[in-house]
Amino acid sequence: MQKQLNVIAREKDFLALKEYIKATKDNQGVLMQTLHKAQQIFGYLPIEVQKFISYELDIPLAEVYGVATFYTQFSIDPKGKHKIGVCLGTACYVKGSQLVLDKLSKELNIKVGGTTEDNLFTLEATRCLGCCGLAPVMMIDDEVYGKLDPKKIPEILSKYME
Numbered sequence: 001m002q003k004q005l006n007v008i009a010r011e012k013d014f015l016a017l018k019e020y021i022k023a024t025k026d027n028q029g030v031l032m033q034t035l036h037k038a039q040q041i042f043g044y045l046p047i048e049v050q051k052f053i054s055y056e057l058d059i060p061l062a063e064v065y066g067v068a069t070f071y072t073q074f075s076i077d078p079k080g081k082h083k084i085g086v087c088l089g090t091a092c093y094v095k096g097s098q099l100v101l102d103k104l105s106k107e108l109n110i111k112v113g114g115t116t117e118d119n120l121f122t123l124e125a126t127r128c129l130g131c132c133g134l135a136p137v138m139m140i141d142d143e144v145y146g147k148l149d150p151k152k153i154p155e156i157l158s159k160y161m162e
């Protein structure tokens with residue numbers, strides 16, 4: 001279920017976005033620029049922010065939603081503090097990265113693409129991360145973990161839970 005954005009608590013962020021829109025309203029490609037800025041400010045593009053952009057730019061909500069969901073650089077779901085990317089490239093896959101992904105999914109109780117209730121982790125599957133010699137590989141934020149064994153997952157996750 002999509003979490004609702006606390007609009008009142010984010011009032012300052014909406015004001016910052018409004019200022020940005022005021023300054024850039026007449027630029028070409030203003031919708032893309034505004035969505036980028038909004039994602040920078042809010043971390044993602046919840047429906048409340050899309051409605052705000054639609055109103056401020058006088059662009060139909062369907063169009064805003066269409067662009068926000070079409071491009072992979074935008075996310076309409078909140079992201080966790082730590083992003084986990086498990087490589088499902090060929091070298092990692094044959095070395096069992098699917099088992100690593102399944103273990104993470106079980107430990108965190110989320111599906112691929114999901115974010116934990118406490119917003120601590122987002123779990124994603126990625127393409128080759130360019131370090132196939134370490135297969136199976138995952139990244140947590142900027143840290144690379146190689147030669148993974150699913151049994152090591154709880155210990156690795158615990159480092160990020162402190």
Ligand code: FES
Pocket residue numbers: 087088089090091092093127128129130131132133135137
């Ligand atoms: S296939 Fe996983 S790092 Fe290359």
